[in-house]
Amino acid sequence: MPDANITKNALASSMKKLMKEKHFEKISVIDICEGCGMNRKSFYYHFKDKYDLVNWIFYTDFIKTATQRSYTDGWDLLTAVVELFSSDRSFYKAALEIKGQNSFRDYFYEATVPIFSMFSEVILSDGASLDPHYFTDAFLVIMYRWLSAEREQTPEEFIDSLKRVLVKIGRDISRSEDV
Numbered sequence: 001m002p003d004a005n006i007t008k009n010a011l012a013s014s015m016k017k018l019m020k021e022k023h024f025e026k027i028s029v030i031d032i033c034e035g036c037g038m039n040r041k042s043f044y045y046h047f048k049d050k051y052d053l054v055n056w057i058f059y060t061d062f063i064k065t066a067t068q069r070s071y072t073d074g075w076d077l078l079t080a081v082v083e084l085f086s087s088d089r090s091f092y093k094a095a096l097e098i099k100g101q102n103s104f105r106d107y108f109y110e111a112t113v114p115i116f117s118m119f120s121e122v123i124l125s126d127g128a129s130l131d132p133h134y135f136t137d138a139f140l141v142i143m144y145r146w147l148s149a150e151r152e153q154t155p156e157e158f159i160d161s162l163k164r165v166l167v168k169i170g171r172d173i174s175r176s177e178d179v
Contacts, residue, residue: 010036012060051102093147
């Protein structure tokens, strides 16, 4: 299995480099393979397509990040995601721009919904509820905007802003359900 990880990591490095140079749609499997001296057969042995490779990159990056510390709550976990995106800002911005079936955006959305399920219970008081998909949709838009901003806000500043907004929304929703 170590050889498989070497191959996958080489393909991932090639993909990351290419995504910094050109749009995802313009990148072919041949480009990815040429970038790391592999052949197409090796690529397809490990990945279904280039979408699968991008999703694998996030998954392995996140697992590496997530296992390095323990988390006391969802905010800590969300901070880890934001720090990960910040550490490779141009790649994750480009990844969020991918459209279509099996896109990273869809993959990341599905991975993030459970986090916001926890938040909707914590943020909203008095038994109020809100579909976590609302928070997830908002988070994706805000995350992309943050990654695209010219003035780089630190991950901590970003999470603090996000926390203030989500808590305020939660309070407002809880109050409106009381009326």
